[in-house]
Amino acid sequence: MKLWAGRTDGVTSRLADDFNSSLPFDSRMYVQDITGSQAHAAMLGSCGILTQEEADTLIEGLQGILEDLNSGKLAFNMDCEDIHMFVEQELTQRLGDVGKKLHTARSRNDQVALDLRLYLRNQTDEITSLIRGLLEVLTEKAQTYKAAILPGYTHMQRAQPVTFGHHLMAYAMMLLRDLDRLSDCRKRINISPIGSCALAGTTYHTDRVMEANLLGFDDVCRNSMDGVSDRDFCIEFLSCLAVLMMHLSRFSEEVILWCSWEFRFVELSDAYTTGSSIMPQKKNPDMAELVRGKTGRVYGDLMGLLTTMKGLPLAYNKDMQEDKEGVFDACDTVQMCLKVFTEMLRGMQAKEENMLLAAQKGFINATDLADYLVRKGLPFRSAYKISGAIVADCMAKDLVLETYPLEDYRARSTLIESDVYQAVDLKTCVEKRISLGGTGIASVENQIAFVKSKLN
Ligand code: ARG
Numbered sequence: 001m002k003l004w005a006g007r008t009d010g011v012t013s014r015l016a017d018d019f020n021s022s023l024p025f026d027s028r029m030y031v032q033d034i035t036g037s038q039a040h041a042a043m044l045g046s047c048g049i050l051t052q053e054e055a056d057t058l059i060e061g062l063q064g065i066l067e068d069l070n071s072g073k074l075a076f077n078m079d080c081e082d083i084h085m086f087v088e089q090e091l092t093q094r095l096g097d098v099g100k101k102l103h104t105a106r107s108r109n110d111q112v113a114l115d116l117r118l119y120l121r122n123q124t125d126e127i128t129s130l131i132r133g134l135l136e137v138l139t140e141k142a143q144t145y146k147a148a149i150l151p152g153y154t155h156m157q158r159a160q161p162v163t164f165g166h167h168l169m170a171y172a173m174m175l176l177r178d179l180d181r182l183s184d185c186r187k188r189i190n191i192s193p194i195g196s197c198a199l200a201g202t203t204y205h206t207d208r209v210m211e212a213n214l215l216g217f218d219d220v221c222r223n224s225m226d227g228v229s230d231r232d233f234c235i236e237f238l239s240c241l242a243v244l245m246m247h248l249s250r251f252s253e254e255v256i257l258w259c260s261w262e263f264r265f266v267e268l269s270d271a272y273t274t275g276s277s278i279m280p281q282k283k284n285p286d287m288a289e290l291v292r293g294k295t296g297r298v299y300g301d302l303m304g305l306l307t308t309m310k311g312l313p314l315a316y317n318k319d320m321q322e323d324k325e326g327v328f329d330a331c332d333t334v335q336m337c338l339k340v341f342t343e344m345l346r347g348m349q350a351k352e353e354n355m356l357l358a359a360q361k362g363f364i365n366a367t368d369l370a371d372y373l374v375r376k377g378l379p380f381r382s383a384y385k386i387s388g389a390i391v392a393d394c395m396a397k398d399l400v401l402e403t404y405p406l407e408d409y410r411a412r413s414t415l416i417e418s419d420v421y422q423a424v425d426l427k428t429c430v431e432k433r434i435s436l437g438g439t440g441i442a443s444v445e446n447q448i449a450f451v452k453s454k455l456n
Pocket of ligand 1 (some may be wrong): 022026081108109316318320321
């Protein structure tokens with residue numbers, strides 16, 4: 001028979017029970033559920049709704065359940081409908097009638113919203129610290145490779161020379177924004193719904209602010225119907241994770257390309273690659289591919305919840321029990337991806353010779369030749385035209401700008417002198433890009449310092 005037997009006899013079919021039960025997945029919120037209940041009992045005692053002695057008994061009883069679950073002495077009874085029912089039932093078994101008083105002035109509707117907010121607050125902090133760990137490895141790599149030259153691409157065509165440190169720091173900037181988004185999202189997670197009760201508040205003289213303070217919330221939900229039916233905080237959290245995964249996925253895609261024979265820009269450690277069961281020569285970047293693949297799952301978790309919520313009338317509807325599995329899946333997926341990606345990156349080594357070799361092909365210093373002519377007094381558009389003609393001539397003669405003879409240069413423009421070779425030297429091209437946020441070594445160092453200052 002169910003705890004809620006009353007209007008009905010509380011006898012349900014096994015099939016309905018299995019369909020209805022959320023314990024298989026909401027049991028992971030047991031710490032939050034119990035901590036929340038302890039704060040609730042404390043509030044009930046302090047407001048005189050229960051005697052202080054009753055409140056203390058409940059708090060202690062709950063503590064016992066928490067410890068027994070932690071140690072494995074107590075197992076979840078899967079006949080219970082959800083984590084809230086399980087804890088209350090266990091408490092009543094242990095304490096007798098006083099256990100039945102815990103659920104005064106609350107409902108599972110505000111309780112589940114509370115548990116989920118506490119859980120996601122914690123997850124936000126965990127994910128934040130994993131992103132910070134990734135940023136540490138990333139800035140270290142950028143420092144190591146701040147002078148390594150490779151082609152920068154637009155349209156997947158070699159465009160201009162950049163440093164590998166600069167390229168890596170682009171991802172650091174994305175991750176900084178991810179941190180910012182999560183910390184902003186945390187503000188809206190950290191609002192207490194408890195005391196909204198079923199939907200309309202309560203006739204008891206409760207102290208919602210006290211209960212919220214005990215649990216470390218910044219504020220309380222100001223409308224009880226919103227308090228029990230709001231899942232914006234889950235959706236926002238999932239969208240932060242979706243954007244984060246999009247970043248990891250783009251990074252993964254580049255790592256995968258860089259590992260190919262076509263590029264050979266990096267080598268991953270053996271520990272974070274796999275072989276093929278048939279092709280003995282293979283060293284596959286599976287970790288990066290899986291991170292890219294799992295991005296789809298996290299997007300799915302976000303789309304799933306948005307879709308679940310879109311037609312729901314106020315206030316609580318059982319549909320909302322569907323919030324948890326997607327959110328938990330996203331939490332687990334993102335944490336795992338961040339851990340693996342960080343370690344994969346730590347072991348990644350750049351093949352600087354190959355990068356430089358690639359940079360020497362594709363005329364990625366053509367813009368610098370045009371800029372050279374501008375410095376000699378030509379308007380940029382005319383300089384651009386002359387550089388383009390020189391590139392075409394180089395291609396016809398199988399030369400590069402670095403080996404194009406001075407007479408040929410001067411045949412295109414008498415402004416060109418022997419210092420042109422200095423101007424088209426890849427090292428110069430990179431070092432000259434001193435604009436704020438540019439690819440020059442000093443700029444990369446500034447970027448690293450900027451990220452580090454944000455992390456402190
Ligand atoms: N297991 C439920 C959920 O996850 C808890 C809230 C149930 N409330 C209710 N009135 N049935 O959403």
